[in-house]
Amino acid sequence: MVCAVQPNISIVGRGSGRIIRGGFKISPQRFLMNTTIQNFDLLINGKIVSAHENKYFDAVNPSTGEVIARIADASTDDVKLAITAARRAFDMSWINSTISIEGRAKELLTVAGLIREHAKELADLESMDTGKTLKQTTFIDIPTAADTFEYFSNQTDVLNGNPIAVLSSSLCLAQREPIGVVAAIIPWNYPLIMAAWKIAPALLCGNSVILKPSPLASLSLMRLAQLIAQAGLFKGALNIIASSHPQAGAQLVGHPDVDMVSFSGGTSTGQEVMRLAAQTTKKVVLELGGKSPNIIFSDCDWDAALGGALSAIFMNQGQMCTAGSRLLVEDSIYDDFLKALVDRAKTLKIGNAMDFQTEFGPIISRQQRDKLLAFVQQGKNEGAKLLCGGKVPAISDSVATNGFYFEPTIFGDVQNSMTIAQEEVFGPVLCVIRFKDEAEAVRIANDSKYGLAAMIWTKDREKANRVAQRLRCGTVWINTYGAFPNEAPFGGYKQSGFGRELGKEGLLEFTQTKHVCIDQTPGGKPLVSAWF
Numbered sequence: 001m002v003c004a005v006q007p008n009i010s011i012v013g014r015g016s017g018r019i020i021r022g023g024f025k026i027s028p029q030r031f032l033m034n035t036t037i038q039n040f041d042l043l044i045n046g047k048i049v050s051a052h053e054n055k056y057f058d059a060v061n062p063s064t065g066e067v068i069a070r071i072a073d074a075s076t077d078d079v080k081l082a083i084t085a086a087r088r089a090f091d092m093s094w095i096n097s098t099i100s101i102e103g104r105a106k107e108l109l110t111v112a113g114l115i116r117e118h119a120k121e122l123a124d125l126e127s128m129d130t131g132k133t134l135k136q137t138t139f140i141d142i143p144t145a146a147d148t149f150e151y152f153s154n155q156t157d158v159l160n161g162n163p164i165a166v167l168s169s170s171l172c173l174a175q176r177e178p179i180g181v182v183a184a185i186i187p188w189n190y191p192l193i194m195a196a197w198k199i200a201p202a203l204l205c206g207n208s209v210i211l212k213p214s215p216l217a218s219l220s221l222m223r224l225a226q227l228i229a230q231a232g233l234f235k236g237a238l239n240i241i242a243s244s245h246p247q248a249g250a251q252l253v254g255h256p257d258v259d260m261v262s263f264s265g266g267t268s269t270g271q272e273v274m275r276l277a278a279q280t281t282k283k284v285v286l287e288l289g290g291k292s293p294n295i296i297f298s299d300c301d302w303d304a305a306l307g308g309a310l311s312a313i314f315m316n317q318g319q320m321c322t323a324g325s326r327l328l329v330e331d332s333i334y335d336d337f338l339k340a341l342v343d344r345a346k347t348l349k350i351g352n353a354m355d356f357q358t359e360f361g362p363i364i365s366r367q368q369r370d371k372l373l374a375f376v377q378q379g380k381n382e383g384a385k386l387l388c389g390g391k392v393p394a395i396s397d398s399v400a401t402n403g404f405y406f407e408p409t410i411f412g413d414v415q416n417s418m419t420i421a422q423e424e425v426f427g428p429v430l431c432v433i434r435f436k437d438e439a440e441a442v443r444i445a446n447d448s449k450y451g452l453a454a455m456i457w458t459k460d461r462e463k464a465n466r467v468a469q470r471l472r473c474g475t476v477w478i479n480t481y482g483a484f485p486n487e488a489p490f491g492g493y494k495q496s497g498f499g500r501e502l503g504k505e506g507l508l509e510f511t512q513t514k515h516v517c518i519d520q521t522p523g524g525k526p527l528v529s530a531w532f
């Protein structure tokens with residue numbers, strides 16, 4: 001789990017005036033000192049290529065507001081090229097057994113190795129580009145992405161065909177086959193992990209893939225694209241394109257040569273994806289938003305629940321689809337628990353994500369921060385009690401003054417019907433709601449259009465299991481938060497989407513089943529041949 005790669009270069013970071021250890025292969029000083037801005041190009045047909053008319057868009061560091069790199073900006077023509085490459089790779093070679101399933105698994109394992117070898121560099125890029133703290137990218141994002149590639153490289157057996165028991169004299173086989181060209185469209189909050197969750201299983205199954213990250217967070221993936229191209233992996237079966245054009249994703253979804261869309265993002269975008277995909281009747285897997293209830297019973301382990309509640313809303317600055325953004329606290333401990341929570345929230349160290357001591361980095365963009373400020377105003381207007389945060393903090397670090405910071409925010413006295421309790425805020429804004437008993441906790445928890453995840457904190461195992469059964473969501477964490485084992489399926493109920501990622505179920509999403517029926521009638525003449 002923990003990154004084992006030692007950093008190989010020491011550089012001075014301006015943010016804190018202290019030594020930041022870095023492992024860049026590509027002039028780290030240029031990022032931090034902002035002298036020359038490096039360009040990152042597209043991966044199309046196994047080669048790193050610039051976009052049409054050599055256009056680029058800026059990658060902005062949310063910790064400082066500075067431009068840190070320029071990303072090739074795929075146009076309609078570039079998207080077409082990527083689709084053509086993926087189609088050809090699928091039709092001509094990938095599917096024609098030029099590369100066996102074992103070969104594909106080996107290439108996935110090579111990607112896991114590349115990620116581990118470049119762990120420090122990728123962690124730095126991910127933190128600079130997204131504002132995730134360096135502690136998080138180092139200990140969670142990078143090792144998790146590598147582990148996912150490795151996990152799927154070991155799942156070749158899942159794809160074996162199976163004979164089906166039938167009553168007739170036929171031999172029936174169910175064969176798992178790839179779907180074809182898969183568009184993998186991902187959001188900005190976990191670029192490397194989301195990419196790994198989609199491209200590793202899709203490629204193992206024999207699909208070809210076009211990965212499109214969010215324009216707000218493409219940098220680490222465009223660097224991974226370089227590493228993959230240099231290693232000569234996948235040869236056109238994996239294409240990685242970034243684009244600032246909102247229609248690039250829609251173009252992928254609507255194109256007849258794309259057979260499946262695996263989408264993670266907001267619920268309203270997911271609805272649009274479904275509409276567009278209907279035009280060509282293609283398969284979609286939708287991993288969408290959430291408003292997850294975090295239920296604290298009075299018989300919880302106090303310290304564990306307090307830590308869990310903080311992590312569930314303030315890790316990654318609350319920008320998690322599974323954020324425990326509705327905290328349901330049992331009446332008898334409500335006041336004390338809330339006070340302890342607010343006290344702890346006020347102590348979180350806010351700052352530049354590149355400082356290893358930072359506990360709470362910036363929000364991804366100024367626009368996203370403005371949305372949070374508007375939600376806070378709405379919460380106040382609707383009568384919720386702002387207990388801490390809700391505003392832009394004063395930052396003493398001179399480099400960070402232009403970053404997109406926002407204080408950890410807690411609202412008490414929230415009614416579940418309020419907008420801040422019903423809409424996905426997607427930031428560090430916690431709504432605390434009081435409940436009197438188990439039945440009321442379940443009712444409030446399920447009173448949401450979303451159904452992604454839930455958390456339960458109690459020492460009473462029976463109660464925990466009972467409540468877990470009654471919650472309408474895809475994941476329930478009991479006395480823990482945020483575990484995503486590669487072996488376990490992840491996905492939503494209700495408007496949080498459908499389809500699963502990870503595990504056997506996640507792998508099989510990228511396959512379709514062919515039934516092969518072989519006659520075994522004695523004498524070789526089945527009834528159908530004598531019908532007329």
Ligand code: NAD
Pocket residue numbers: 185186187188189190212213214215246248249250251253264265266267269270272273286287288289290320321322424426452492496497
């Ligand atoms: P978003 O929906 O705005 O964008 C997601 C991706 O879709 C981006 O790559 C974007 O460029 C692309 N896109 C935009 N319009 C499109 C269209 N019409 N057709 C196809 N693609 C299009 O989401 P975001 O702001 O990047 O991410 C935040 C959202 O993602 C939150 O709602 C969060 O809950 C959700 N999310 C869900 C999961 C999950 O697994 N359930 C995981 C992470 C994030």
